[in-house]
Amino acid sequence: MLIRFKPIGLEKVWGGNILSKLYNMDSSSIGEIWGISAHKSHSNLITYGMYQGMAFRELYTSHRELFGNLKNDEFPLLFKIIQAAGDLSIQVHPDDAYAESNEKSLGKEECWYILKTFNKSTNIIIGHSAANKQEFLDALNNNQIENIVNRLRINTGNYFYIPAGTIHAICKDTMLLEVSQSSDITYRLYDYNRLDTGKLRELHLKKAKEVVTIPDNSVITKHDSKIFDFRVVNNTKISALIAHKYGDYIYVIDGQGLCNDEEIKTGEFLMISSEDSYVLEGILKYALINVS
Numbered sequence: 549m550l551i552r553f554k555p556i557g558l559e560k561v562w563g564g565n566i567l568s569k570l571y572n573m574d575s576s577s578i579g580e581i582w583g584i585s586a587h588k589s590h591s592n593l594i595t596y597g598m599y600q601g602m603a604f605r606e607l608y609t610s611h612r613e614l615f616g617n618l619k620n621d622e623f624p625l626l627f628k629i630i631q632a633a634g635d636l637s638i639q640v641h642p643d644d645a646y647a648e649s650n651e652k653s654l655g656k657e658e659c660w661y662i663l664k665t666f667n668k669s670t671n672i673i674i675g676h677s678a679a680n681k682q683e684f685l686d687a688l689n690n691n692q693i694e695n696i697v698n699r700l701r702i703n704t705g706n707y708f709y710i711p712a713g714t715i716h717a718i719c720k721d722t723m724l725l726e727v728s729q730s731s732d733i734t735y736r737l738y739d740y741n742r743l744d745t746g747k748l749r750e751l752h753l754k755k756a757k758e759v760v761t762i763p764d765n766s767v768i769t770k771h772d773s774k775i776f777d778f779r780v781v782n783n784t785k786i787s788a789l790i791a792h793k794y795g796d797y798i799y800v801i802d803g804q805g806l807c808n809d810e811e812i813k814t815g816e817f818l819m820i821s822s823e824d825s826y827v828l829e830g831i832l833k834y835a836l837i838n839v840s
Contacts, residue, residue, distance in 0.1 A: 549614065549824055550596065550807055550819075551597060551614075551821065552595045552596035552597075552810075552816070552817075553583060553584055553592040553595060553604065553817050553819075554592055555571045555582065555583055555592070556581065556585065556592060557573040557578045558578065558582065559575055559577045560577060560579025561579075561744045561749070562632055562633060562635060562720070563575075563577040563578050563580070563633060564576070564579070564631050565577075565633075566631045566633075566723065567580075571815065579630065579633075580628050580631075581628060583799060584604065584625070584627040585604065585626050585627065585628075586603075586604045586605040586608045586730065587626055587731075589732055591603040591604050591606075592604045599611070605623070614795065614821040615795055616794040616795065616823065622654065622730055624654070624730055624839055625727060625730055625775075625776055625837065626727075626731070627727055627837070628726045628727075628728075629663070629724070629725055630722075630724055630726055631722075631723045632720050632721070632722045634720050635717060635719050636717050636718045636719070637734075637736040637738060637740075637742075637749070638673060638693055638694070638715060638716075638736070638738040639716065639734050640713060640714065640715050640716070640735050641656035641714075641731070641733060641734060642733060642735070643655040643759070646758070647731060653731050653732075653733050654730055655729060656728050656731040656733055657709075657710065657711050657712050658710045658726055658728030659708065659710065660706075660718070660724045661706075661724060661835060662702050662703065662704055662705060662706040662707070662722065662724050663704065663723045663725055664722075664723040665702060665722055666721040666722070666723075667720075669701065670701070670719065670720075670721045671719050672716075672717070672718060672719055673698065673699055673700075673715070673717035673718075674698055674700060674708060674710065674714065674716050674767050675697070675764045675765050676697050676763075676764055677698065678762060678763060680762065680763070683696070685757070688753065688757070693737055693738045698765065698767070699719075702722070707769055707770075707771070708767065708769060709768040709769075709770070709771055709772050710768075711761070711772075714764055715737065715760060725799055735752035735755045735756035735759065736749065737752075739751065774840055775839075776838060776839055777840055778835065778837050779836050780833065780834070780836075781832075781833070781835075782833050783805070783828050783832040783833075783834065786828075786829045787827065787829075789820075789825065789828065790823060790825050791820040791825075791826065792822075794822060795821055795838070796819065796838060797819050797836070797837040798817070798819070798820070798834050798835065798836055798837075799816075799818075800818075800834050801814070802814050802832070803831045803834075804830055804831075804832070805828060805830015805831065806827075806829040807827070807828055807829075808826050809827075
């Protein structure tokens with residue numbers, strides 16, 4: 549079964565107007581498009597087929613057979629497009645154990661696939677150079693966190709895996725696909741003294757100190773997760789496929805074509821239900837994600 553989704557646009561202080569144009573939304577500050585989400589805060593509506601008009605969260609609860617009878621109480625993944633017209637905060641996410649104990653939530657491991665950069669010198673922040681906790685605390689307490697983070701030059705098509713506990717930040721002039729656990733828990737370490745509705749945005753230093761990985765000078769550029777699988781596929785023909793036992797989740801990176809004779813194009817999110825057969829036609833580049 550082919551399932552299509554109505555994108556959800558979220559305004560952010562660092563957002564821009566590119567996603568609003570791509571997804572026909574009336575805002576100049578869309579920072580995130582939630583493409584496939586059953587999260588309690590934002591759940592996509594189904595826009596095609598017999599479940600049209602149903603919230604994806606409700607679909608997961610009431611029709612677990614479409615998901616191969618996954619045992620997770622919550623649908624485990626969250627799919628976003630992020631467009632950073634400004635820098636995101638320097639931040640960190642907790643792992644499952646900490647998030648469950650302190651937030652009653654899943655933790656957040658994630659990956660990034662760079663869709664586009666809008667500047668030749670666009671970079672991204674992953675990890676830091678502090679050799680021990682005291683070095684890290686000294687930088688944090690002296691407002692020098694920017695001096696110890698690792699900045700990497702990025703290009704279209706780059707891939708990064710971000711384990712829980714890794715300091716990171718998406719920087720301005722970046723658009724990327726983010727696949728993560730279904731969690732909206734972020735602990736900000738530094739936010740450039742930025743105002744939102746006239747007030748400094750909240751930092752979460754106590755919790756961030758408790759979850760940050762030290763030392764952490766590594767950058768993971770190959771997929772490394774026990775939670776989900778991720779790969780990029782180039783389709784140049786008519787491809788007869790069978791979905792994974794927990795379903796196939798697709799983001800169309802580029803191109804246009806057909807899925808089961810339904811037109812699909814750049815920017816769309818799709819699900820094919822558990823072990824169902826489907827046919828892709830056309831010149832398409834897409835991300836294929838499966839629950840592990």
